[in-house]
Amino acid sequence: MNDAVHPRDIVLIVDDSPETLGFLTDALEQSGFSVLIATSGKAAINVVDRITPDIILMDAVMPGMDGFDTCRSLKANPGIAQVPVIFMTGLTETEHIVRALESGGVDYLSKPINIDELRARIRVHLANARSAQSARVALDAAGRHLLAVRGSGSIQWSTPQATRLVNAATGRDDGLETLADHIRTWLEEREKHGVTKEPLMIHQHGQPVLQLAYLGAIGGDEFLFRLTGVSQTSDDDILRQNFSLTVREAQVLLWIAKGKSNRDIGEILGLSARTVNKHLEQIYVKLGVENRASAAVKAANALREV
Numbered sequence: 254m255n256d257a258v259h260p261r262d263i264v265l266i267v268d269d270s271p272e273t274l275g276f277l278t279d280a281l282e283q284s285g286f287s288v289l290i291a292t293s294g295k296a297a298i299n300v301v302d303r304i305t306p307d308i309i310l311m312d313a314v315m316p317g318m319d320g321f322d323t324c325r326s327l328k329a330n331p332g333i334a335q336v337p338v339i340f341m342t343g344l345t346e347t348e349h350i351v352r353a354l355e356s357g358g359v360d361y362l363s364k365p366i367n368i369d370e371l372r373a374r375i376r377v378h379l380a381n382a383r384s385a386q387s388a389r390v391a392l393d394a395a396g397r398h399l400l401a402v403r404g405s406g407s408i409q410w411s412t413p414q415a416t417r418l419v420n421a422a423t424g425r426d427d428g429l430e431t432l433a434d435h436i437r438t439w440l441e442e443r444e445k446h447g448v449t450k451e452p453l454m455i456h457q458h459g460q461p462v463l464q465l466a467y468l469g470a471i472g473g474d475e476f477l478f479r480l481t482g483v484s485q486t487s488d489d490d491i492l493r494q495n496f497s498l499t500v501r502e503a504q505v506l507l508w509i510a511k512g513k514s515n516r517d518i519g520e521i522l523g524l525s526a527r528t529v530n531k532h533l534e535q536i537y538v539k540l541g542v543e544n545r546a547s548a549a550v551k552a553a554n555a556l557r558e559v
Contacts, residue, residue: 262379265289265306267297267323268341269315273364277310280368286375294318298326301333307382308375313342313353321356328357334409335385337378341366398480398523400429401471406437414520415480421517422455422462422482431455436465440476443467454483482521488556495555496539505532509545510552 264286266277278288289306291297295318297309309327313320320340327333339360340353353361359378362371398418400411408429411419419428432455439453455463461483468477493503501522508518515529524532533545542548 262308263287263289263304263306264375265291265297265300265309267291267294267309267315267320268312269293270312273312273341273366277366277368277371281372284372294320294323294326297323301327301330305332306336308379309336309338310371311338311340311358313340313344313349321352324353324356324358329407331408331410335382337382339371339374339378399468399477400480401475401477402433402436402440404437404440404474404476406433406435406440408433409475417516418480418482418520419463421513421520423457424512432465436478439465439467453478482523491556492552496536496551498536498539502532502536502539505529506536506540506548506552509533509536510549510556512549 262285264281266274266281266288268274268277268290269292274290274292278290281288289300289304291300293315297311300306311320311324315323318326320342324338324340327336327338337359338357339362340358341362341364342349342353343364350361359381360374362374397412398415400415401409403409411429416429419432420426422428423431425431435453435455452467453465454461455465464481464483465478466481468479471477488507489500489503492498492506493500496503496506498506501524504522505518505524508521513521515526515533518524519526519529522529533548536548537543540548540551542551
């Protein structure tokens with residue numbers, strides 16, 4: 254029965270029942286899956302620290318950390334956030350089904366498990382997960398500055414370009430973590446007023462550095478934003494007027510004065526490294542300097558005199 258999946262698909266089964274683990278392991282391995290097992294929530298977390306499964310089957314009722322808490326802990330890990338979790342339990346009350354979905358599960362099966370139904374659901378959720386992953390890969394390849402968040406403000410996923418832009422603008426390697434509170438507040442206000450507000454502005458040292466434009470919901474609790482770097486217009490004008498720069502040259506010089514690298518500047522302004530270098534060549538000529546350090550000093554002095 255190898256018609257279900259590609260052999261590389263890995264299923265992690267989390268259940269404290271040896272009988273259930275044995276039954277599901279045998280059935281799924283016969284269907285072409287590779288199977289990992291964990292007998293507790295903590296054991297599941299340890300497993301995914303070493304190996305990322307393609308899908309997780311989660312028992313809801315376990316001693317210690319139950320399936321709901323385990324799922325929430327797993328979903329907090331960005332590397333696991335997109336892995337589908339199917340809950341399995343003898344509990345059938347609506348409140349338990351709701352808890353399973355709210356904790357990050359994508360589906361719910363009642364025990365005793367019908368293996369044919371389980372295989373069918375696994376196929377569906379693996380296909381959905383791969384479609385979502387393909388879309389993110391396409392966005393990454395296109396160089397889009399996009400990120401998706403939950404209603405709590407936590408980052409679901411981010412394209413590499415968006416991550417670099419945030420880190421460059423905030424001056425932090427973990428810049429994405431600084432956005433959560435801002436995004437959560439923005440979403441709460443939007444929900445309260447029932448309208449789409451103006452773009453969310455992120456400030457650094459009292460100055461706007463990022464703009465997040467809301468693009469819409471892409472799931473029950475997943476919201477998509479487009480990021481744009483924000484330069485300081487007033488400071489741009491000062492540099493432009495002092496040194497007879499073009500608008501773009503003034504923007505590049507401003508970020509040079511803030512200590513950003515060429516790569517950072519390219520990410521913030523949406524320029525290639527080659528274009529940044531060309532602007533720098535013109536800036537050096539107009540400022541009468543030979544390197545970026547001297548340019549930064551001149552720019553800082555001009556801004557300080559205002």
